[in-house]
Amino acid sequence: MAVGTTPASARKRARDKAASLYDADDAERRRIETERRKRVLDSVAEIAANDAEIAQLTTKIQELHADSGRRLAAIIAEGVSEQRAAAMTEREPRDVKSAVKAAASAPSPVAPAKVAKRPAATKAAGTEPAAA
Secondary structure, eight states, X not given: OOTTOOHHHHHHHHHHHHHHHHHHHHXXXXXXXXXXXXXXXXXXXXXXXXXXXXXXXXXXXXXXXXXXXXHHHHHHHTTOOHHHHHHHHTXXXXXXXXXXXXXXXXXXXXXXXXXXXXXXXXXXXTOOOOXX
């Protein structure tokens, strides 16, 4: 204790100094916790973005597989054998067969609109049939 200081003022100074040290430690802990929280939340956000991108790419891959199957089915419909189509596309014959089968059982992505045929008498008269 310094000369000329009272015990009460020495106590007050010691408390104030200890409190400021505690406050500095608390501020540092809060800063570290805030940084840790930000890192965790950023990682969670990146994981969610990756999952969404995976879902989009998976959908795109499925669409491309379906398109390849439809094109293989079109090649087969042109009269090319499955063996020849497999050789032309560098695929296994069983893969060609399963792709064609899947394309045949899957609905077409864009079905052509069905046009109702008008009777010949209606065509000649130039009138449209009544809408149902």
